Amino acid sequence: MSAAIRVENLSKRYEITVGKNRHDTLRDQIADAWKLLFRGNRNASRQETFWALKDVSFEVGTGDVIGVVGRNGAGKSTLLKLVSRITAPTSGVIEIRGRVGSLLEVGTGFHVELSGRENIFLNGAILGMRKAEITSKFDDIVAFAEIEKFIDTPVKRYSSGMYIRLAFAVAAHLEPEVLIVDEVLAVGDTAFQNKCLGKIQGVAKEGRTVLFVSHNMAAVQHLCNRVVVLENGRTTFSGDTKEGVDHYFKSVAGEQISYNPSHVDLAPHHPGRPAIYKPLLQSLEFFDGDGNPLCGGIRIGAPLKVALRFAIERALPDVDACVGFETLTGQRVFTAHTWFDSKRAPTACVGERIYVCEIPSLTLVAGVYKILIALGSAGTVTDLVEDAARIEILDSDYYGTGRSPWNGLIVLEHHWQLD
Amino acid sequence: MLTSSMGEPRMNNIAASASVDDLPFVRIEANASHRGLGLRELWDYRELLYFLVWRDVKVRYKQTAIGASWALLQPLLTMVIFTMVFGKFAKMPSNGLPYPIFTFVALLPWNYFARSLNQSILSVVGNANLITKVYFPRLLLPLSAVVSGLIDLAIGFGFLIVMMLWYQITPDWEILYLPLFIMLAMLTALSVSLWLAVINVRYRDVGQAVPFLIQIWLFVSPVAYAVSVVPSQWRMLYSLNPMAGVIEGFRWALTTSESPPVLSVAISTVMVLALLYGGLIFFKRMEETFADVI
Numbered sequence: 001m002s003a004a005i006r007v008e009n010l011s012k013r014y015e016i017t018v019g020k021n022r023h024d025t026l027r028d029q030i031a032d033a034w035k036l037l038f039r040g041n042r043n044a045s046r047q048e049t050f051w052a053l054k055d056v057s058f059e060v061g062t063g064d065v066i067g068v069v070g071r072n073g074a075g076k077s078t079l080l081k082l083v084s085r086i087t088a089p090t091s092g093v094i095e096i097r098g099r100v101g102s103l104l105e106v107g108t109g110f111h112v113e114l115s116g117r118e119n120i121f122l123n124g125a126i127l128g129m130r131k132a133e134i135t136s137k138f139d140d141i142v143a144f145a146e147i148e149k150f151i152d153t154p155v156k157r158y159s160s161g162m163y164i165r166l167a168f169a170v171a172a173h174l175e176p177e178v179l180i181v182d183e184v185l186a187v188g189d190t191a192f193q194n195k196c197l198g199k200i201q202g203v204a205k206e207g208r209t210v211l212f213v214s215h216n217m218a219a220v221q222h223l224c225n226r227v228v229v230l231e232n233g234r235t236t237f238s239g240d241t242k243e244g245v246d247h248y249f250k251s252v253a254g255e256q257i258s259y260n261p262s263h264v265d266l267a268p269h270h271p272g273r274p275a276i277y278k279p280l281l282q283s284l285e286f287f288d289g290d291g292n293p294l295c296g297g298i299r300i301g302a303p304l305k306v307a308l309r310f311a312i313e314r315a316l317p318d319v320d321a322c323v324g325f326e327t328l329t330g331q332r333v334f335t336a337h338t339w340f341d342s343k344r345a346p347t348a349c350v351g352e353r354i355y356v357c358e359i360p361s362l363t364l365v366a367g368v369y370k371i372l373i374a375l376g377s378a379g380t381v382t383d384l385v386e387d388a389a390r391i392e393i394l395d396s397d398y399y400g401t402g403r404s405p406w407n408g409l410i411v412l413e414h415h416w417q418l419d
Numbered sequence: 420m421l422t423s424s425m426g427e428p429r430m431n432n433i434a435a436s437a438s439v440d441d442l443p444f445v446r447i448e449a450n451a452s453h454r455g456l457g458l459r460e461l462w463d464y465r466e467l468l469y470f471l472v473w474r475d476v477k478v479r480y481k482q483t484a485i486g487a488s489w490a491l492l493q494p495l496l497t498m499v500i501f502t503m504v505f506g507k508f509a510k511m512p513s514n515g516l517p518y519p520i521f522t523f524v525a526l527l528p529w530n531y532f533a534r535s536l537n538q539s540i541l542s543v544v545g546n547a548n549l550i551t552k553v554y555f556p557r558l559l560l561p562l563s564a565v566v567s568g569l570i571d572l573a574i575g576f577g578f579l580i581v582m583m584l585w586y587q588i589t590p591d592w593e594i595l596y597l598p599l600f601i602m603l604a605m606l607t608a609l610s611v612s613l614w615l616a617v618i619n620v621r622y623r624d625v626g627q628a629v630p631f632l633i634q635i636w637l638f639v640s641p642v643a644y645a646v647s648v649v650p651s652q653w654r655m656l657y658s659l660n661p662m663a664g665v666i667e668g669f670r671w672a673l674t675t676s677e678s679p680p681v682l683s684v685a686i687s688t689v690m691v692l693a694l695l696y697g698g699l700i701f702f703k704r705m706e707e708t709f710a711d712v713i
Contacts (some may be wrong), residue, residue: 005519014711026517027624030624039594045483046575065707081710082447083447084554085445085447085554086551086552086553086554086710087707087708087710087711088447088448088449088450088549088707088708089447089448089449090449091448091449092445092448092449093446093447093448094445094447094448095444095445095447096440096444096445096447097442097443098443099442099443099445099525101447102554104553105552108548108552108553109548109549111474111478111479111552113482114474114477115480118477120473121470122473122474123469125466125467125469125470126470126553126555127553130466131469131470136591154481177442232469238669262485
């Protein structure tokens with residue numbers, strides 16, 4: 001199979017001026033040149049180079065749907081701009097076979113003074129459609145956008161919903177052989193996001209080549225058959241989607257030290273521990289389903305083990321423990337308590353012990369959660385640490401539909417039926 | 420889809436494109452734009468040029484009370500003032516023509532030029548939203564600004580016809596040369612704006628300086644006066660201003676009141692072609708940095 005897109009040793013360098021403000025006016029430039037001539041180079045601003053992309057290579061076969069993933073600043077947008085020919089590479093080559101349609105935003109070039117009808121033609125032409133092509137698709141576009149009545153009204157009188165529907169309708173009727181899509185496209189309300197993703201899926205099914213840039217892992221897992229992972233402007237992975245997504249999660253984990261610690265020592269004067277409690281709890285550990293120390297966040301529905309290490313000098317009766325999950329605003333989402341485990345009888349404890357809480361499937365919506373832990377004896381709290389750690393629940397294709405669970409805090413298995 | 424695939428073989432969907440070799444092929448690399456002037460690609464994008472011009476024309480007089488009358492009002496008022504100041508008070512020679520006609524014939528190309536130059540210089544920065552989001556030959560932007568000004572010129576011509584009927588002046592066969600001078604005016608505006616539009620991307624000072632530049636330019640162009648008032652030893656230097664050739668050409672083609680301005684038109688043409696060629700190369704070289712700098 002021939003490659004639809006071939007990227008070879010692609011690099012892009014940006015010059016950034018550090019120290020002083022950029023000189024945006026000739027006057028500044030002249031003033032700087034003056035300084036340079038008569039006072040030496042000391043005060044002149046310094047140019048620094050920054051490689052947004054460095055030696056990136058990959059190939060996309062005809063009909064492939066390739067996901068480009070990476071953290072913010074990894075070079076995704078730069079790659080997108082290069083492939084879309086918006087800016088030129090510093091070195092390297094991109095070869096594209098087929099008509100290219102690139103959607104970096106919807107409604108590019110819309111003019112508010114023009115009517116919906118006029119904007120369909122203008123926007124279509126800007127996206128690379130021929131006039132004849134727009135004319136033939138015109139009715140479909142209008143129907144898709146559901147704006148028949150307002151087609152001759154200036155776009156500035158549209159509600160923002162109508163505006164975005166129209167903009168998307170035009171983009172959705174673009175039929176290039178190679179489609180380049182930015183995830184930013186899928187902003188707006190979630191219904192609109194899903195419409196966008198559904199459309200991309202449709203395009204992919206028709207055998208067109210799609211390059212999809214995203215950090216929505218659920219969408220990538222669902223849509224793409226290949227993944228390229230970018231880190232600091234370099235490709236660190238290129239290949240199968242599942243492996244690629246795993247690779248991405250590992251790379252995310254490596255950098256987010258502040259969240260998702262596998263081990264937290266709790267000092268006696270931990271700021272989250274109210275002064276009235278004895279510092280019995282010593283440390284907190286997280287493990288994944290295989291019993292390995294937690295590395296990075298955990299995906300929606302994945303298992304989690306939490307181990308609480310504590311030390312008791314004089315024996316206490318009926319020692320129980322609790323782990324609470326809270327949103328960053330302090331809303332308790334879920335509490336795991338030894339009381340809720342029917343198989344556990346109250347136990348007296350002394351010395352150094354570890355309570356392990358095992359959650360087979362942590363079905364919380366993606367986000368960062370604060371962990372609260374507490375230890376009690378005979379029904380009274382003896383130690384408690386708020387915000388002892390923060391863990392991140394990562395987006396995943398929990399429902400197997402390509403749609404990330406959204407709206408709300410918990411994720412529950414459910415089924416629908418239409419009668 | 421059916422209708423489009425009949426007229427536009429390149430636009431077929433994938434199923435219809437028989438072999439991979441038929442598909443358009445793009446190779447993107449560093450300094451790719453240093454090769455050629457990309458005029459062929461410009462032709463491929465002619466429909467977008469049409470839509471950009473159409474947008475400019477549609478939008479220009481939206482939400483104005485008197486609409487396209489502005490296209491007429493500006494040269495008309497200028498004509499009245501010039502007639503008062505230069506015709507009546509200063510009694511400038513007007514080649515034996517009624518002064519209003521004499522100056523209006525010059526104001527037509529001048530207003531077209533001044534407006535096109537201004538719009539064209541600002542066109543690149545003004546369409547930053549397009550430049551950062553979608554690919555097309557950037558040359559379309561200044562080009563569309565220069566083309567869309569022709570509508571105002573046409574409206575002005577309508578009024579000129581009325582005036583010529585009133586003063587009973589009939590143009591002769593020389594009018595056949597008029598398209599040539601209109602072309603020269605277009606190329607003058609385009610060639611200058613190619614340079615300044617690019618510089619304006621980096622230094623917005625240009626935007627500030629343009630009104631001043633146009634004002635000065637008006638004084639060194641024979642709009643309010645006849646070329647005959649320029650001392651003959653300065654004539655050659657004077658003709659280096661391409662608009663001098665354009666305006667002389669307009670007067671000659673429409674009113675036959677002067678001898679054919681062969682020399683000054685020749686100088687103007689050479690001047691414009693040199694500016695245009697250099698401008699195209701400069702623009703091509705710089706256009707790939709627009710999205711990064713704008």
